[in-house]
Amino acid sequence: MGYKVAVVGATGNVGREMLNVLAERKFPVSELYPLASRRSIGTEVSFGDSVLKCRDLETFDFKGVDFCLMSAGSSVSKDWSPRIGAQGTIVIDNSSCWRYDQDVPLIVPEVNGDAVRGFTKKNIIANPNCSTAQLVVALKPLHDVAGITRVIVSTYQSVSGAGKDAMDELWHQTKGKYVPGQEVEPKKFPKQIAFNCIPQIDVFMEDGYTKEEWKMLAETKKILDPKIRLTATCVRVPVFVGHSEAVNIEFEKPISPDEAREILRAAPGIMVVDKREPGGYVTPVEAAGEFSTFVSRIREDATVENGLTMWIVSDNLLKGAALNAVQIAETLIHQRLVRQAA
Template identity: 50%
Template sequence: MRSYRVAVVGALGAVGQQMVRILERSSLAVSSLKPLDIEENAGKQVSFRDKMWTVETSGKGKFIDVDIALFSAGAEASEILAPIAVSEGAVVIDNSSQWRMTDGVPLVIPEVNPEALRSHKGLIANPNCSTIQMLVALKPLHDAFTIKRVVVSTYQAVSGSGAAAIRELREQTQAVLDGRQAVAQVYPHPIAFNALPQIDVFLENGYTKEEMKMVNETHKMLDPNILVSPTAVRIPVFRGHSESINLEFEKPFELEKVFELYKHAPGVRLVDDPGHLAYPLALDAEDRYEVFVGRLRRDPSIENGLNMWVVSDNLLKGAALNTVQIAEKLVEMDLIGR
């Protein structure tokens, strides 16, 4: 059986650490791990499958002995390093936003559009966290009833903005409880005990970049004909994005059938028992691999309408896990060259 030399770029970051942990638990045959990070972290040790691996600085020449490079180093680093890694022969799976909408770069969720991997030229992009969990939930319904329009409002955790944001929520929260002033640095306004209707920067059309990612990535991965109307909101949650999703289908549907589809949908866990107050919750999704779906109910305001509540761990399926699953799928489909 073939085994793979894997590099993780940004191995000491929040998502990078999750990548190493998920890789460790995965069935992927890894012959060597190469943790790469910024210069000040070089020399540190990363534990992986009962061995310690030394962190090196990433750069030219570092990918010559690498089969698969998982990138989680941000868009700027990826712009420079990903082409280097590809030219040195590695297959790059990049978690940043840098290449997602680039023509010829597959943007992939294994449960949604694995076939897009066949045309890869060494570089594959991992989608935005809020898009991933939405599309894992939407895919089986789109196949069955053809989604016409999506109205989505998100309830996003701070960990999507990295370690500094997690610290900021913690510090601001303690300050408020102690009667002190909350100081905002990562976000433009205090996030503790607040709801911020802004994620990423504003664009000309009044939408944020985060909101337009949900539109554009849905078109690239699922179907360019699906209309998406998004509102992305940050709330004081550490981990786990929640989404309130309203769907309009082309075809009539039975609610029973939706439940049935979700019982067998890949990557989905149905949690929907209002009688026992069971529905997906951010706190329950922490450290879990699935996309949780619940509060399924017909929307009587349109002919073929459905409301639902979708939750997933933004650091796992929303980032590190999906990246590793792309690697697994590439191996399964025998799409790693050399």
């Protein structure tokens, strides 16, 4: 009894997390199909207590499949998502391919779950960028109360956001191949990532911002409020899993740190850990493997009127990708926008 679910890109970091999240949240799956490229046919992946072999995306028949969780990159999604959607399967895509399409909802369920109804135009729903997802989860409840006018965000993004090769590069550079004062030839990143920070994620645009920084602006406006002004500096740091963000927020109305803490404690998907003592905050190490978005270090920003500053941390492979995708499918079921489980 349940739904037929396909996971495209099942051998990747996010694809494997999608399988884990489906199992951990006891999503009503009747049949699960892990799909990948031809070179990964037969590769085994875990789903709960089961071990499944990957099938070939090119030859798979999506007829009768209810959900397709797509995590195979923009080029694959651009080619396959419309074809899969045309067969009646709802595609929930983790790439950037469809996020800015006006006919495709860009969804974070805790923030704009009602907007998921727009999926019927193309049978495609977009997952936001990992850094945007955790940000808007924390901004939404504060915006509802005090009205956000401007956001300044500096990100500290883990290498897992750039895929397995990026994680391998950090591992190899860290575990003994790096000697202080000795050059390390980077492959995945433009500069050495071990013991370093790189203020570039994605390509540079004409205005000097990177595409990752532009994504945060465009996606926050689409998901939360087009009137919000946002500027971002996105930095890759030598952390394996977990994105962190230092965020300055300006509001229309006064809001105190104590009020913000109470609002955030009552909000879905958020856990406030904010003790003004050594260690009284959350770091990426603690957030890894957790479903919550953690908010710490909430304090007044005295440089502007009605300003707050805070620290936001989340597992980028979960809330920033796999978890959010599964939550979108759950939202469709709860809103009765798909057939009831047989």
